[in-house]
Amino acid sequence: MCILPATFPGNPRYMHARTQDAMTYVRKYGRPDLFITFTCNPKWYTIAKELMPGQSAYDRPDLIARIYHLKLGKLMDVITKDQVFGPVCCRMHTINWQKRGLPHAHILIWLCDKTEATEIDHLISAEIPDPSADPELYEIVTTNMIHGPCGSRYNYTSCHNSDGKCTR
Template sequence: VLQYEMQLGGISQRLSQFGIIDEFMRIKRSRNDYIREDMAEFRGSTPRHLSKHFLTLERHASKHSLNAGYSFRLPRTYPGSIAWYNDMLDKAMVLLVKIGKPDIFLTYTGSQEWPEIMENLFPNTNWQSNPLLVCTVFYLKVQEVLDDVMNKEVFGKVAGFVYSIEFQKRGMPHLHLLIILKAGNKMDRVDRIDRHVWARIPEVDVIGPNPTMRERVVQEMQKRLRKDVKNFMLHAPCLGDNTAYCQQHAGQDSTRYGTCTKKFPKQLSEFTRIMPDGTVMYRRPEGVGIQSKDSSKDTVMVTNEWVVPYSP
C-alpha cells in the first residue's frame, strides 16, 4: 500500500495532494460534527462568562458582519486543539519538575538532498511532489536520532526527553528535541561542551604523500563536515542589509532597526566560556574563513562569527 501511494503521489503530483487534503478535510469535518453534537448535551457556563461571550460576539459582528452563532470546545483527544496543546504542555512541565531542566536543545532538519529521497523520486519530479516519501524518510531518520541519544548515549546518560516536529512554510520537516541528562553527564563543564557542540568552521588536516588508511578516512570526514557546515550552518552575513529576512521583524524601534534578530555576528572567542547566567559563549577562534554568500547573494569571506552552533 505504501509503495502504491508513493507512486500515485509521484505521478499525479499536486493533483493527488489536493485529493488527499480534500479527503482529510472531509474526515475532520465529520469528526467536528460529532464533537459538536456530543458537546451540546454537556455545555455549561456561568452568567458572567456568558455575558462576556455575547458582548464579544456582538462587537465582532458589528466590525466584520458576522452572525453570532454557537461554539463548542474541542477535547484534549483532538490533535491541534487548545486542550490538546495544554495537555502536552502539562505533561512536559511535569517531566521538567520531576527530572530537571533540559541540558540540550537539539534541532534536526530534513534535507532534500538525502539519498533516500533523491533515489526514490520519479523522473521530472522533486521532493515537493511526494510528501509521503519525505515524511517516511524523515520519520526513520528521527528514530535513528532518538536511538543515538537514548540507547547509544552520544551525549551521555539520558534521564528524559521531549520533542515536537514542525513543518512550517519551508516544506521540510524538522525536529525540536529537549534532552535532560542524568547527574554526572550535565553540560556544566567546558570540555563536555567542546566535545559535543561546535561553533566554528572545521579545518581539514594536511596529510603526507603516503597517508595511512586512518588518515584518509579522517580527512574525508573533515571534508564532508566542512562542506555541510558551509551549506547548512552559516548565517548569511546581513550587516547593512535591511531587507534580509532576519531583520524584517525588527519593529518600529529605531534603536534596533538594522540589527539582526538572530544576534549575529557572534563574538569571537579562543575558548568556550560558561557565563554567570548559565548561557554559553562557544569557542569561535579568529583567522578561519570560508567563501560563501551573504544576504545579498554576493560572494564574501565568512568567518566563525557567522557559524550556527552544531553537533559534529
C-alpha cells in the same frame, strides 16, 4: 460546535496537555540539559533517489514525512539507546513544518548525570572544520550548517522581511 478532546493531536487542549507534561518533567528533573533542533534536508539521498525526473522533494510530502520520521527515530536511538551524551532520564519533542514545507523537531533531553556547561563544550563545537584535514566534513558543514548568503546583493530569499533585511 465541536469540542475536540485533549487526545486529538494539534488542537489547543492537546498542546496544553503536552505543555503540562513538559512542566512535570521540569519539576521532577529540572531544566533540560540539551535542546536539539533536527531539520529535514531535501537533498538526503534517501529522498532524492525516490523522486521521479522533474520532481522535487516539495512535491512529495508523503515521502518527506516518512523518511524524516525514520531519521528522527534513528537520531533518538543514538541519543537514548547508544547514550551518546550519557544515560537519558527523559525526553520529549515536537515536530513543526517550516514555511517551505519541511519538518523540523525541537527535542528536549534530560540527562541522568547532570553535566556542566564546560563539559558540554567538550562534546559540541561550532567550528568550521579545516578543509585540508577533513574535506568531506568541511563540505557538509559549509553546505548545510551556515546561513546565507543573503542581503541586498542577492535576490529575494526566504529569510528577508518586507524591507529586504535578513530576519535571522
